[in-house]
Amino acid sequence: MIEEPPLLTMRSDFHRPAPQHLTALAGVPTGFVADAMNGRGAVDYRIKPLSPVSKTVVGTAMTCHCGPADNLALFAALSEARPGDILVAATDAFTGTAVVGDLLLGMARNRGIVALVTDGLARDHSGCLAVGVPLFCAGLTPNSPARNGPGTVGLPVVLGGVSVEAGDILVADNDGVVVIPLSRAADVVLQLDSIRASEAAMDTAVERGIQVPDFISSILAGPQVRKLR
Numbered sequence: 001m002i003e004e005p006p007l008l009t010m011r012s013d014f015h016r017p018a019p020q021h022l023t024a025l026a027g028v029p030t031g032f033v034a035d036a037m038n039g040r041g042a043v044d045y046r047i048k049p050l051s052p053v054s055k056t057v058v059g060t061a062m063t064c065h066c067g068p069a070d071n072l073a074l075f076a077a078l079s080e081a082r083p084g085d086i087l088v089a090a091t092d093a094f095t096g097t098a099v100v101g102d103l104l105l106g107m108a109r110n111r112g113i114v115a116l117v118t119d120g121l122a123r124d125h126s127g128c129l130a131v132g133v134p135l136f137c138a139g140l141t142p143n144s145p146a147r148n149g150p151g152t153v154g155l156p157v158v159l160g161g162v163s164v165e166a167g168d169i170l171v172a173d174n175d176g177v178v179v180i181p182l183s184r185a186a187d188v189v190l191q192l193d194s195i196r197a198s199e200a201a202m203d204t205a206v207e208r209g210i211q212v213p214d215f216i217s218s219i220l221a222g223p224q225v226r227k228l229r
Helices: 019-025 030-035 072-080 102-110 125-131 182-207 214-220
Strands: 008-010 057-066 085-090 098-100 115-118 135-137 151-153 157-159 162-164 169-173 176-180
Touching: 008 072, 019 057, 019 169, 019 182, 030 169, 030 176, 030 182, 057 072, 057 157, 072 085, 072 102, 072 151, 085 157, 085 169, 098 115, 102 125, 115 169, 162 176, 176 182
Parallel strands: 008 151, 057 085, 085 115, 115 135
Antiparallel strands: 057 151, 057 169, 157 162, 169 176
């Protein structure tokens, strides 16, 4: 027999990223961040901004796991979040109800939250846009959730196929959302200059008319490519 779970399980003593790492990631495209992690780190492609964002959003993950058709844990995460955080609401991709609407998003704005990311759905499209806090979600529905639990706050979650821990760094733009594990933040920041330089060099080559990159031409001319006649 399964024991009745607590209404909420909460943790607030997690490590947070160094301020200089957050600053270094400001304005960095998600593609560059993914390149710094071997081309990975983005959550499922269906989790997109409710409306286009004008700049890259960077913040510290405040995680919560909401049960189906419930957002009590999201409200609890909101109460624990600090200015500059990004609320991360995992719902196991539940699509029967919304997990967030304009009122909760407005409260998040009032607490200094810089974005909300969920693998679930939102409601109140026009109201959410008016709030002005970037919302990354899997879609929209008018159906509303309950606030009964159970749920977790500040514990690891899986969102869009990617593990997210409280204190990880999220970088989000119109391409999607990338999760940087806290343990990899320094390494990612360290690689940004070389990634920028490589991207700039390739941009210049394209503008000058390059048709096929040299490294591709080398592979095609090599012994590991079999050409049929």
